[in-house]
Amino acid sequence: MDILNDFASWSGLHANITKTEVYFGGVSPSIRAQILQATGFPEGHFPFRYLGIPLNSARNSVEVYDTLITKIQNSLLHWSNTFLSYAGRIQILNSVIFGLANFWCATALLPKTILKRINKICKDYFWNVEPGTRKLVFQSWKCICRPGEEGGFNIKELLSWNKALLAKWLWMLDHDSAGNWAQWNRAYTFPDSSIWQLSIKDRYPESLCSIIKVKDEILARTGSISTGTVFKALQGPAILPKHRVTATLAALRKLPTVDLLVSRGIVIINRCLYSQQIWQGLVLWMNLPTRSNALDTELNWMVQSRGRHHWKHQWRKSCLAAAIYHIWNERNGRIFSGHETQPATLVEQIKNVVKVRLLASTSQGLCIED
The missing domain is CATH 1.10.1220 (Arc Repressor Mutant)
Known part of the structure; x- marks a missing residue:
């Protein structure tokens, strides 16, 4: 208290008794009473929040993270009434939503149920799915979260991102010039061992236990305690x-x-033979006469029948739209991942997508046969 008063005398910053609390651990009741009397501060109880993060002497329960879920839902609710393109939605997710989750992910391993809930909220917002409803989507969330060079949209997948942020603290604990926090832990938490030999103990805080879990997972994958080997594995192949x-x-x-x-x-295949095989398979399915297989001709044919609402015209337009998307997706897969799908297999996938779309939009879609 003399130090605090001395600091206040020359800085003008005084401890606010109404906003300051004392937290005890392993202190006898007599010493606790003396400290409270000397400071004049009230005693605080766990859990409490510091900078919005719940701090507890034990592992946080799932209910503690409801605050984070509420913040994310409120932020998306604010932007849900604004018309945004997919690019705008990606920007909102990367800047606003993950800005809220980053702070929490950097402190400890979040429960998988919480991370799945956040991913579900973000996925529904990206695809514009109303609460309580379901919508057919054409790309999994795992693919959406891939890097741009792999065909994704650079959205962070929180389960992996949570571990990556904790791996940064692991790196700091392994380096001598990593700051006061790392030096304090090496001096008082594990003075006689390395972070790579450390095991979880009951007296460790949840943040350190989370770092140890990430360390164990890294060692299980690499089979080495060499820091060079481990972090080369984290960085990926040269x-x-x-x-x-x-x-x-x-x-x-x-x-x-x-x-x-x-x-x-x-x-790569620099020809349209693959696209022709796909479209010919769909033409046979739709019982259409022989087509030209030229894109301009097919689009003009669709434009001429755009005002017709018979289910057969909807069927044909859905086939063309689905074929364009799946052919584009197939070419991306061949270029970026070397994955190749046979034409007959892709035709069946397109058929299934079109069937589901028609069944969802009109009961007459039941008339379509395989």
């Missing part, structure tokens, strides 16, 4: 896979086109 190099070059040139990939020596 030489990127060929499809990632191709995607990076295309992104730098801002021309992710077939011509650019061919000029780089990447062997």
Whole structure:
């Protein structure tokens, strides 16, 4: 208290008794009473919040994280009434929503149920799904969260991001010049051992226990306690896979086109035979006469029948839209991941998507046969 009063005498900053509390751990009742009398501060009780983060002497329960869920839902509710493109929604998720979750993810391992709830909220907002309803989507959330060079939208997947943020603290605990927090832990928490040999103990705070869990998972994957080996494993291989190099070059040139990939020596199919096989399979399914397979001709044919509301016209337009999307997705998969789907398999996938779409929009869709 003399130090606090001395600090207040020259800084003008006094401790506010109404906003200051004393928290005890392992202190006898007599000493506790003496401290409370000497300071004049009331005794605080766990759990309490510091900078919005719940602090507790034991592991936090799932209910403690309801505050985070509420903040995210309120933020999205504020933006739900604003018309935004998919690019705008991605910006909201990366800047606003994950800005709220980052602070929590950097303190401890969040329960998987909480992370799944947050991912569900973000996924519904991205696809504009109303609460309590379901909507057919054409891409999994795992694919949406991939990096841009792998065909995703650079949205952080919170389960992996939570571990990555804690791995940063693990790195700090392993380096001598990493700050006062790391030096204090090495001096008082594990003075006679390394962070790589540390095991979870009841007296450790939840944040340190979370770091140890991430450390154990890293060691289980690498099988080594060498810091160089471990962090090389975290950073990934020095030489990127060929499809990632191709995607990076295309992104730098801002021309992710077939011509650019061919000029780089990447062997891909630079013909439309695959698209023709897909469309011909769908034409047979729709019992249409032989088509030209030219995109302009097919689009003009769709425009001419755009005002017709018979279920067969809706069927044909849905087939064309689904074919364009799946062919585009298939080409991305071949370029960036080397994955190839046979035409007959892709035709069946398109059929299933169109059937579900028609069944959801009109009962007459039940008339469609395999």
